[in-house]
Every structure is written in structure tokens, then in C-alpha cells.
């Protein structure tokens with residue numbers, strides 16, 4: 094009972110402080126850039142910053158531009174990893190991707206040639222996530238993409254989630270680097286199947302459109318070890334969630350993951366559309382959006398907002 098009371102007080106505190114935190118963090122939007130290597134993403138509002146935080150009873154605090162719709166991009170890689178683990182088990186997945194951070198950019202293919210046996214270092218860099226897309230079960234590309242979308246809908250408790258067609262087409266037309274990586278992986282015997290079919294599954298899951306509340310609900314499932322605390326339904330085995338959360342700490346913010354672990358101290362995953370999914374394990378699921386990115390491809394204002402909140406609320410796990 095006193096624990097419940099404490100949590101309610103904390104949410105009220107977050108609600109009261111949120112306007113100030115948002116205002117401060119928004120100042121940073123001018124210092125970053127909206128992603129444009131996927132041309133369609135360049136239309137996103139650079140000044141936007143929004144957040145949605147949800148607790149185990151579904152009680153929420155939200156603010157700023159939390160109603161903005163955006164594509165998940167790399168945030169989707171956490172959930173395709175989970176689906177691939179559920180479809181294939183740990184051994185089959187980790188025969189094809191490693192468990193280590195790279196220290197390189199998210200789209201780098203440098204280590205694929207430098208370090209034998211040429212498997213991607215982890216499932217969150219582009220090379221690793223493309224291999225993971227090849228491991229999703231299904232008799233056709235459509236079935237694989239549909240299963241992925243359905244899994245995301247279930248986790249977000251939102252049946253209206255769908256692929257943003259314009260972003261999907263924009264990425265498919267311009268993804269020469271990802272294509273070259275996929276062909277390289279196929280030649281190395283790491284990626285099986287038709288390269289274009291695998292990439293189609295990958296582009297589609299990156300282009301699933303969400304709002305902060307969807308990320309918060311998906312994060313809540315991870316925060317409660319795979320069980321949606323609102324419905325009580327177990328959706329993912331606990332062991333796989335443990336693996337996903339560990340990758341979020343070590344590689345979720347790419348080559349800024351160490352700094353994020355020190356400054357924020359929570360498992361998190363970012364995407365180039367400006368989203369960040371994070372959680373306070375056992376307590377909250379959190380979705381943030383801020384399309385202006387720093388040099389490492391993470392939301393510049395979003396990271397600042399999470400730093401401020403985590404420090405003021407003493408949320409770091411470490």
C-alpha cells in the first residue's frame with residue numbers, strides 16, 4: 094500500500110516537473126539535425142519534443158509533442174530480435190549475430206571484413222538487424238512482415254499500428270548501403286534466402302508508425318519481464334527480455350551507449366526518426382520523440398530530457 098502511494102506521488106511529481114524539463118531540453122533542438130539519408134524523414138518537425146510515461150496500472154503522464162506520429166526505425170530491432178528468439182531459440186540466433194558493441198556507427202560494415210567469422214557484432218547495428226530479419230519465421234515475405242506487425246500491435250495493445258508507406262518506399266529506394274551489406278552477408282554465408290525479400294521485411298518493420306504512447310506500452314512489457322502488467326498476459330519469455338534489455342544497455346544508443354548508461358542509466362533504444370524507447374524496470378515504460386538528432390544519430394533533446402529526468406528522479410540502475 095505504501096509502495097503504491099509512493100509510486101502515485103512520483104508520477105504526480107513527474108507531471109509537475111515535466112513542462113520545465115521539456116522547455117529546457119527543447120533548447121537543444123536547434124543544435125541537431127533531422128535525418129535526411131532516408132529522404133522522407135527530412136519532413137519531420139525539428140523543434141518537436143514529446144514524451145509518454147506509463148505505469149503498471151496504465152496510469153500515464155505525457156507532454157510536449159507526444160501526439161506526433163513517427164516511424165520506429167531502429168527501435169523495431171529490439172522487437173524483431175525478440176520475435177527471432179521466440180521463433181528460433183538462442184543458439185540459432187547467436188550463431189548468426191554476436192553479443193558485443195562495436196564502437197562504430199550504426200550503419201558501419203567495417204568489422205564484417207576485419208573480424209572473423211564475419212558475423213555482425215550485435216543484432217542492433219544495421220547489419221545485425223538485417224540478419225535478424227532473415228530469421229523471422231513465415232512461408233513468404235508477406236507472412237514474415239505481417240507476423241512482425243502483428244507482434245508489435247500486440248505489444249503496443251494497438252491494432253491500428255501500420256507501415257508508413259511513404260517512409261518504407263523512401264528507404265527502399267535509397268538503401269544502397271544496407272543492400273551492399275546484405276549482399277556481403279549473403280556471400281559470407283551469414284544471411285540466407287533472397288536478399289531483396291529479407292530487406293523488404295527489414296524496411297517494413299523500420300517503417301512501422303507509432304506515437305510515444307505505443308512505445309511506452311511496448312517498453313512497459315519489457316519493464317515487467319515480458320508480461321503486460323495491464324492485461325496480466327505473458328507475451329515474451331523472461332529470458333529473451335533479459336537478453337533484449339542487456340543489448341539495450343550495451344548497444345541500444347549505438348556508440349553513445351556508454352555515455353547514456355552513465356548519464357541516464359536505463360535500458361534504451363533509439364531510432365533515426367527521433368524516437369527513444371526506454372523504461373524504469375519494474376516501474377515504467379517510456380516513449381520519447383524528438384526528430385532533431387545528434388552526431389551519433391540519437392534524439393538530441395530526447396537524450397537531454399531523459400538525462401534530466403533520470404537524475405532528478407534517481408532512476409539510474411547503476
Ligand code: DON
Pocket residue numbers: 165166167168199200219264271299363364365366389390391
Ligand atoms: O536502416 C536504417 O538505416 C534505418 N532504417 C534505421 C537506422 C536507425 O534508426 C539508426 N538509429 N539511430
